[in-house]
Amino acid sequence: MRRKDVTCLKTKIKTPILVVLFICMVAGLISCSEETPRLEQITNDFFKTIDTNAYVISPEDFIYQARSNPDLFIVDLREPEEYTESHIRYALNIPWGMDLWANIDKIPYNKPVAVYADSEYLSMQATALLALAGFQVKSVTAGWEEICFLDGMRDMKETGYNRFNQVPPPDIDPDLRVALEQYFKKIDVLDRSMMDEFTVNIEDAVFMFENKEEDKAFLCVDSASTDESPFQAVSVNIPFGPEMYFSFENLRLEQYILVYGTNTQEVVFTMMWLQMLGFDAVIIQL
Template identity: 30%
Template sequence: MMKFTKKMALILAMIMVLGTAMVGCSSEEKKVEEKVEEPAQSAMVVDETKVSEVEKGVNAYFANMPEHIYKINQKEFIEKVNAGEDMFILDIRTAEDYAAGHVKGAYNAPWGTAISDSLSKIPSDVPVYVYCYSGQTAGQTVMTLNLAGFNARSVNLGWNFGISKVEGYESVSVTDANEFGEDVTEINAEVQTALDAYYAGLADVKETTFKNYKVSEDNLKAMIDNKDDFYLLSIRSAEDFANGHIDGAENIPWGAGMEQSFSNLPKDKTIVVYCYSGQTAGQTVAGLRLLGYDAVSLNGGVGVGSNAPLGWANKGYELVK
């Protein structure tokens, strides 16, 4: 048996002390790490669950989409005007075109900041009907009006391709102007700020390819041919997408719940959205832009025939399967 010397006892004691110190250090480091990590995790959860009034409103707009999809048929609209139904009509064409002839009872807020400036002067207790030239910018306007608390719908295909094509529309076409009165509706301050910025932003794109938050059919074709880095989104039905779509497009079918797919879209690219004639794409673009995406819509959509010569197919560009 090996003799246990004082020297060996001393070495053993040193080893035990070092071991205890190492365990203590490891334990203390773990406590420090836990103390640092816990507040960070808690703060991150709070940030992720914070949702602005604008974001909640945009998501609700698509989640609660009604059967009429925020539009009204042009003939039905004229019938309501003739019947004298209680409503508010907003013409967002230029002041010159409004003066030349507009729907009886319509108020004029030309496309741009005049719309956001007039929000508080629009009554919220009656339906609001909006029309432009082809329905596309009215689609954007309708989305923003609903966000502000109005029950708003756009007139299908606007003045040029919808209203003026209805037999007997002349009976409701007048030239006398209507002037906005005093404030009658209180607009949520956060929403008002967001919509002020939305319409003011039109000035930034006025002289660009994306004027009016839109892109022309020819410019989109050039973007595709030049292999520009952008994201192309079709919101037509899955069936119509399968039967023919613009080359390179992805599909999120238009309808209630489509907002659940927005998080899959890129925020570092321009998103070009197209539908059939431009109206639902206009609604989608407004919602996406208010959520922070750089979105624009294709002028005239795919082209539904009735809006010729606007639209991709009406310009002679192909669809692929």
């Protein structure tokens, strides 16, 4: 075979190979671009399969568990001065906010955890965050003042300060750790603002509605037929459930999403889901 023919043959062989390699590279790039970001996947996998009732405990059951279950790890989210004055027996104090994030490694990953605060909204927020991180946690469906007056609490209260025992560090996904830290940093930014602790009272929400603030959007997680709020006419209605994720595309990232509904757990978990996906979401306390 002549040298020229050999060269032509090599060229003919190389050309299809290069075309195939190019197609593979393009396909790989398309695949990578379509792949769901890891944090979004973790978040969606958690919230799409969630049973909010699995993350709450009634105050009566809480007292019973605190009395009878030595493995129960109890977190009091109130301020230190409130905690030392009076708290449920064996509870450990981790104030809500950056203190909770700074001490998250002190919470046992392999034991049941119960969380309470002055407000159910706060304990539910903490519970949602800890549950997303993989803790076996439940929120007490009452604030401390209500818990105090229940039967069986008289001999379950104590004063002073309980010390932490050393526990193995929790196995939290690195991407999720970053997102959780950012969440707690936002709490500090919003401190003492109208949206303090990711909550807005009903009066302030009505003020925003009446002033038609364009950077605010209202999201109802109840069914549309049960929405009797003042915001009904302008609200986006996305009933809570695993399919609600597909309706989040109707929301705008540049707006504050004010989430409300009749079920505290559903409202808090929706707000948390949106926060993890990059939205600025807060809760309306109805």
